[in-house]
């Protein structure tokens with residue numbers, strides 16, 4: 001099926017939780033163990049041929065701070081992913097701040113909370129959300145199924 005619809009997806013969360021690796025995983029790239037701070041924003045298109053949707057995933061970065069510059073990237077988003085790391089409770093504590101930031105700027109769009117690094121020793125427990133590992137690839141394909149809804 002060819003692309004019939006496009007959706008803008010923003011991914012946010014504290015620095016180092018694995019957002020950039022997640023986006024790479026979704027687009028079929030291999031795990032990259034070398035940390036690279038994302039500068040500005042990277043937009044990666046992912047085409048779901050089964051339902052004809054092209055997701056343009058905006059990996060927002062820089063310092064991942066709550067400032068005004070970042071908010072411009074949120075414009076016209078259809079879906080948001082808020083990521084934290086299961087081995088770092090501070091990143092989990094930030095989830096509610098990121099959710100509020102999205103709600104304030106994007107209104108009532110669908111937000112998926114994703115806990116990454118399930119391969120590590122897990123130090124936080126956040127109920128009923130989605131858990132993945134960009135390192136092993138655990139549950140990455142399931143996430144694509146989830147956002148199809």
Ligand code: GDP
Pocket residue numbers: 013014015016017018019020021022032033034035036037038116117118119120132133134135136
């Ligand atoms: P970002 O700052 O949120 O974009 O995070 P990155 O995608 O750059 O990843 C930060 C660091 O965490 C890198 O060193 C990655 O290799 C590592 N990392 C990402 N995902 C995983 C994972 O699932 N498991 C483990 N163990 N490390 C990961």
Ligand code: MG
Pocket residue numbers: 019020021036037038059061
């Ligand atoms: Mg990044």
